[in-house]
Amino acid sequence: xxxxxxxxxxxxxxxxxxxxxxxxxxxxxxxxxxxxxxxxxxxxxxxxxxxxxxxxxxxxxxxxxxxxxxxxxxxxxxxxxxxxxxxxxxxxxxxxxxxxxxxxxxxxxxxxxxxxxxxxxxxxxxxxxxxxxxxxxxxxxxxxxxxxxxxxxxxxxxxxxxxxxxxxxxxxxxxxxxxxxxxxxxxxxxxxxxxxxxxxxxxxxxxxxxxxxxxxxxxxxxxxxxxxxxxxxxxxxxxxxxxxxxxxxxxxxxxxxxxxxxxxxxxxxxxxxxxxxxxxxxxxxxxxxxxxxxxxxxxxxxxxxxxxxxxxxxxxxxxxxxxxxxxxxxxxxxxxxxxxxxxxxxxxxxxxxxxxxxxxxxxxxxxxxxxxxxxxxxxxxxxxxxxxxxxxxxxxxxxxxxxxxxxxxxxxxxxxxxxxxxxxxxxxxxxxxxxxxxxxxxxxxxxxxxxxxxxxxxxxxxxxxxxxxxxxxxxxxxxxxxxxxxxxxxxxxxxxxxxxxxxxxxxxxxxxxxxxxxxxxxxxxxxxxxxxxxxxxxxxxxxxxxxxxxxxxxxxxxxxxxxxxxxxxxxxxxxxxxxxxxxxxxxxxxxxxxxxxxxxxxxxxxxxxxxxxxxxxxxxxxxxxxxxxxxxxxxxxxxxxxxxxxxxx
Numbered sequence: 101x102x103x104x105x106x107x108x109x110x111x112x113x114x115x116x117x118x119x120x121x122x123x124x125x126x127x128x129x130x131x132x133x134x135x136x137x138x139x140x141x142x143x144x145x146x147x148x149x150x151x152x153x154x155x156x157x158x159x160x161x162x163x164x165x166x167x168x169x170x171x172x173x174x175x176x177x178x179x180x181x182x183x184x185x186x187x188x189x190x191x192x193x194x195x196x197x198x199x200x201x202x203x204x205x206x207x208x209x210x211x212x213x214x215x216x217x218x219x220x221x222x223x224x225x226x227x228x229x230x231x232x233x234x235x236x237x238x239x240x241x242x243x244x245x246x247x248x249x250x251x252x253x254x255x256x257x258x259x260x261x262x263x264x265x266x267x268x269x270x271x272x273x274x275x276x277x278x279x280x281x282x283x284x285x286x287x288x289x290x291x292x293x294x295x296x297x298x299x300x301x302x303x304x305x306x307x308x309x310x311x312x313x314x315x316x317x318x319x320x321x322x323x324x325x326x327x328x329x330x331x332x333x334x335x336x337x338x339x340x341x342x343x344x345x346x347x348x349x350x351x352x353x354x355x356x357x358x359x360x361x362x363x364x365x366x367x368x369x370x371x372x373x374x375x376x377x378x379x380x381x382x383x384x385x386x387x388x389x390x391x392x393x394x395x396x397x398x399x400x401x402x403x404x405x406x407x408x409x410x411x412x413x414x415x416x417x418x419x420x421x422x423x424x425x426x427x428x429x430x431x432x433x434x435x436x437x438x439x440x441x442x443x444x445x446x447x448x449x450x451x452x453x454x455x456x457x458x459x460x461x462x463x464x465x466x467x468x469x470x471x472x473x474x475x476x477x478x479x480x481x482x483x484x485x486x487x488x489x490x491x492x493x494x495x496x497x498x499x500x501x502x503x504x505x506x507x508x509x510x511x512x513x514x515x516x517x518x519x520x521x522x523x524x525x526x527x528x529x530x531x532x533x534x535x536x537x538x539x540x541x542x543x544x545x546x547x548x549x550x551x552x553x554x555x556x557x558x559x560x561x562x563x564x565x566x567x568x569x570x571x572x573x574x575x576x577x578x579x580x581x582x583x584x585x586x587x588x589x590x591x592x593x594x595x596x597x598x599x600x601x602x603x604x605x606x607x608x609x610x611x612x613x614x615x616x617x618x619x620x621x622x623x624x625x626x627x628x629x630x631x632x633x634x635x636x637x638x639x640x641x642x643x644x645x646x647x648x649x650x651x652x653x654x655x656x657x658x659x660x661x662x663x664x665x666x667x668x669x670x671x672x673x674x675x676x677x678x679x680x681x682x683x684x685x686x687x688x689x690x691x692x693x694x695x696x697x698x699x700x701x702x703x704x705x706x707x708x709x710x711x712x713x714x715x716x717x718x719x720x721x722x723x724x725x726x727x728x729x730x731x732x733x734x735x736x737x738x739x740x741x742x743x744x745x746x747x748x749x
Contacts, residue, residue, distance in 0.1 A: 126302075157239065166239070170256070206580075209234060223262075283648050309431060314660050316667050317670075337388075339425060340408045342390060349364045352364035400428070477595065478592050527583050688723060692718070692719070708727075
C-alpha cells in the first residue's frame with residue numbers, strides 16, 4: 101500500500117471505527133510508523149491517547165495484535181472500549197474459565213480476533229507459547245514499557261525477555277507505550293528493541309489544566325488538612341493516594357465518619373471486591389477512593405477533579421503517573437500533596453528490602469554451578485531457601501543471564517494433572533493405532549488418586565520413550581475438546597549453566613555491585629522527589645523538565661511555587677530507642693532461629709522489612725518487628741553492628 105492510500109485508509113478507519121476526525125499530537129507519527137512496518141516507541145503523558153496508537157493499526161494490520169499489559173484492570177478497560185467500537189478483542193487471564201480460554205484460543209487461530217491482551221507472565225506458560233506460535237502476529241504492543249529498564253521506577257525482570265519472544269514468535273515489529281520514561285529509560289528501551297532514534301515519539305508532559313500544590317504538613321495535622329481540602333466540594337471525584345494498606349483503611353473510615361462517600365482500595369482486598377469498588381467509582385457511585393498504588397493503572401475516568409497524596413509518592417515517575425489521572429477532560433483539576441519527610445524511611449526501606457546480601461547471592465551462584473549443565477528453578481522455593489524476595493531474585497537470574505553464566509532454555513509446569521470427563525477408552529478409540537499406543541502410555545503413566553490423575557513424565561520417557569512435549573500437546577488437545585479437565589502448577593524455569601570466567605567471589609561481588617548501583621539509583625530517586633517538592637522553581641516546569649520536555653513555560657501560574665509558596669517539608673524527631681530495648685527485641689528474634697542471623701537481617705527486622713527468612717520465623721508476631729521503621733536504615737544497621745561488637749568484646 102503506498103503512503104497516500106495508507107493515509108486515506110488511516111483516516112477512514114479513524115472516522116468509521118472510532119468516530120474521531122483528527123488525531124492528537126504525536127498519534128499520527130506513531131500510527132504511520134507502525135503501518136510502515138517499523139518498531140516504534142510512544143512516550144505520551146497519562147491520558148493523552150497512547151492506546152489509540154495500537155488500536156487503530158490493529159484494525160488495519162492483516163494479523164493479530166498481541167498486547168502485553170501489566171494489570172488486569174487496565175486490560176478490562178481497554179477491552180470494554182474495543183468492544184464498544186465493534187473491534188473483536190479478547191484477553192487470556194486468570195478470571196476466565198477453561199471453556200472461555202478455549203474459545204478465545206480457537207477464535208485467535210481462526211483469525212477472528214484482532215487484539216489479544218495478556219500479562220507478561222502468560223508468556224512463561226509453555227501451553228500458551230505452544231498456542232501463540234501457531235498464530236500469525238502483525239504487532240506486539242508493550243504497555244507500561246518503562247518496566248523493561250532497571251533504571252526505571254517499576255522494573256519487571258520478565259519484561260527483559262520480550263525481545264527474545266519477538267524473535268521466537270516471528271513478530272515483525274513492536275510498539276512500546278509509556279507515560280513515564282526519563283532519557284536513560286528511553287535509551288534503554290531503544291537499545292533492547294532496536295528502535296531508531298527517529299521512531300521514538302515524545303510529546304510534552306506539561307498539563308495546563310492541572311493545579312499543583314505542595315502543602316507542608318505535620319503528621320498529626322494531615323487528617324484535618326485532608327478534610328479541609330475535600331470538604332468544599334465533597335462529591336467531586338477524588339483519588340487519595342497512601343503508602344500502606346492500613347492507612348487506606350483508617351483514612352477511608354475518617355472520611356466516611358465526616359459524611360464523605362469514600363472507600364479504601366488496596367491489594368489486601370479480595371479481587372472481586374476491588375473490581376466492584378473500582379466499577380462503582382467509575383460509574384460515580386463512590387466519590388472518593390483512598391488507594392495504595394495498586395489503584396489507577398488503566399483507570400480512564402475523565403472527570404477526576406482531585407488527586408491528593410496523603411503520603412509521599414515513591415518517585416517522581418509515580419507522582420507524574422498518579423496526578424496524570426486528574427482532569428483528562430481538560431478541565432481544571434487539583435493535585436495536592438500533604439507533605440512531610442516522615443515517610444522517607446518507609447520509602448527507603450522498600451528499596452533496602454530488595455537488596456540481597458553477598459552470601460545470599462553467592463549461595464544462588466553455587467546452586468547453579470552444582471546443578472550444571474542444566475539448572476531447574478522453582479522461584480518460590482528458591483526465594484525461601486536463599487532469603488531473597490521473589491522480585492529481586494528474578495532480577496538476579498536476569499543479571500546472571502546477561503553475564504552469560506546461565507541461559508534461559510524454557511519453562512514448564514512441574515505438575516500436570518487431569519481428570520476424565522469422557523470415558524478413558526472412548527478417548528483412546530478416537531485415534532489410529534500408533535497414536536492409540538502413545539495415548540495409552542500417557543494414561544498408564546498417570547496414576548489416579550480418587551478423581552485426579554498425576555502425569556509422571558519420567559516413567560513415560562523411561563519405559564515408553566514418550567516425549568514430554570508430545571504428551572502435553574495431546575493433553576491440551578483433549579482439554580480443548582472437553583474430554584478431560586487439565587490443571588498445571590508450579591512453574592519451573594530451566595537454564596543451561598556455563599562455566600564461570602571469574603572466581604566465585606569476583607563474580608558474586610560483581611553481581612552485588614549491580615544491586616548496590618540499583619539501590620543507589622532508587623534511593624537517589626527518592627531524594628530527587630524531595631528536591632522537586634522543596635524547589636523554588638515552578639513545579640510544572642520542573643516536572644516536565646525531568647521527563648525531557650523543555651517546552652513547558654518557566655512559570656506556569658497554577659502551582660504553589662508560582663503563587664509564592666515555596667515548601668519546606670517538616671520532619672518529626674524519630675522516637676528515642678534505648679540499647680536495652682534493641683537487645684531485648686533482637687534476643688527474642690535470635691531465640692526463634694536455629695541459625696545465626698546476619699546484621700542486615702536484624703536491621704531489616706527492626707525496620708519492618710519483610711524477607712522470606714523473617715516470614716518463615718513468623719517475625720511479624722514478635723514485639724520488635726518494625727519498631728525502628730521511622731529511623732534511617734543505615735542508622736539502625738550501625739546500632740545493630742555496635743551491639744554485636746560490644747557483645748564480642
